[in-house]
Every structure is written in C-alpha cells, then in structure tokens.
C-alpha cells in the first residue's frame with residue numbers, strides 16, 4: 001500500500017520522530033496531529049493539508065474530545081492511526097526525590113492513550129478498506145534497561161496489546177503493525193547515548209514498513225536484539241543493562 005492521498009491520525013507530530021513523520025507524510029496525505037504543542041511552521045509548510053487538534057494524551061477527557069472531533073470532521077473515515085507520542089521519565093525509584101505521580105502520567109500517555117485512541121477511532125478506521133494502526137515501540141519493550149522501568153513496561157504492554165489486537169482484528173481489513181526503534185536522535189534522548197539514528201531516517205523506515213505491511217518492523221539494532229533475546233534472554237538482558245538506550 002502506498003501512503004498517498006490517505007487520511008492519517010498521528011500523535012506526537014510536534015517533535016522528534018513524529019515531527020519527521022508529519023513532514024514526510026504531510027506532503028501527499030492529510031495528517032491530523034494530536035499533541036499539546038502545534039507542530040512548527042516548517043512542518044506545517046511541508047504538510048499543506050495538515051490539521052492540528054491540541055490534545056493532552058495524559059488527560060482522558062482531552063483524548064475523548066479529540067476522538068469526537070476527528071469523527072465529526074472526517075465522517076467518511078480515516079485510513080490510518082500512528083501512535084507515536086510517548087514520554088520517558090529518567091528518575092529511578094531509588095532516587096529520594098522520585099515523583100510517584102509520574103507513574104500514572106507515563107502509563108496514561110504511553111499505553112492508555114494509544115489503546116483509547118484505537119478503540120475510539122476503530123469505527124472510522126473500519127470505514128476505509130486497507131486501513132492500518134501503527135504503534136511506535138522500542139527495543140526496550142522487548143528487553144528492559146534498569147533506568148526508566150515504567151517506560152519499558154509501557155512499551156512491553158503496548159507490544160502485548162498490539163499482538164492481542166491484531167488477533168481480534170484479523171479478517172476485518174484493518175492491519176495492526178508496530179515499529180521497534182533503537183536509540184534515535186530526538187529531544188527525548190538529548191544529552192545521552194551515542195550512535196543514535198537520525199529521526200528523519202527512522203521516519204522513512206517506519207513509513208516503508210507500513211507500506212510493506214510489516215507486523216513488527218525492527219529498525220537498526222533492534223533486529224539483532226530480538227534475535228539475541230530469542231536465543232539467550234539472559235545475554236540480551238546483560239547487554240541492555242550495560243548499554244545506553
């Protein structure tokens with residue numbers, strides 16, 4: 001399937017990988033972006049038909065309002081939903097100043113909101129033949145690192161949910177895919193890590209994966225990580241505890 005002349009809902013189009021997805025997809029598709037900030041002027045210029053719905057994905061009322069606005073504005077349905085927005089809190093449970101309210105926020109944005117959006121937009125997706133759901137995941141959803149344990153758990157949950165949902169939607173004409181990213185150079189990883197992939201390159205690989213109909217699109221080092229994890233989960237764990245991701 002070529003991603004052209006489609007109507008696609010994207011979360012997190014104001015920054016990082018989402019911003020590059022918006023730039024790449026916006027030239028030939030109608031992209032509906034959900035984030036708190038509006039994407040930059042540059043992105044808006046490269047995406048003539050783009051629509052921004054200011055949404056706080058940590059707030060379920062805001063998510064419900066976005067779902068209703070999309071159904072109203074696009075009564076003939078949508079072709080795709082890309083759940084890209086996420087946050088990663090770095091403080092650890094052992095830090096004396098760990099803020100326990102961050103737990104609910106991280107789970108709401110990274111796991112609850114994609115699930116809510118999929119449920120709320122499923123009717124719109126099923127109105128279009130060959131529609132797709134793409135959840136942006138991470139190598140950390142396969143094997144966790146010691147920092148950001150809640151983030152890793154949300155990504156593992158998203159993986160498990162995506163597999164179950166794929167089985168539920170089998171035969172409906174709506175495909176469920178995931179893209180598993182390695183370390184990418186975005187505001188999320190500012191000041192840490194090395195060997196990061198450029199986010200515009202990752203955005204292109206995500207798009208190609210959707211067009212190929214990949215179920216799990218392992219990008220960069222994630223391919224190797226998944227293979228090692230299959231052969232030796234303890235080795236994969238040791239690698240992730242040592243590495244930066």
Ligand SMILES: NC(=O)c1ccc[n+]([C@@H]2O[C@H](COP(=O)([O-])OP(=O)(O)OC[C@H]3O[C@@H](n4cnc5c(N)ncnc54)[C@H](OP(=O)(O)O)[C@@H]3O)[C@@H](O)[C@H]2O)c1
Nearest residue numbers: 012014015016017035036037057085086138183184186188
């Ligand atoms: N960067 C990496 O190394 C890496 C590695 C593996 C996987 N990933 C995944 O790739 C995806 C994109 O990450 P990124 O690195 O591009 O992150 P980023 O540059 O930090 O962008 C995060 C996006 O999420 C949105 N967001 C955050 N909180 C929100 C909220 N409460 N409501 C609505 N939107 C919210 C932000 O928009 P607003 O602030 O405008 O709301 C922003 O557009 C994520 O799913 C991440 O888990 C990234």
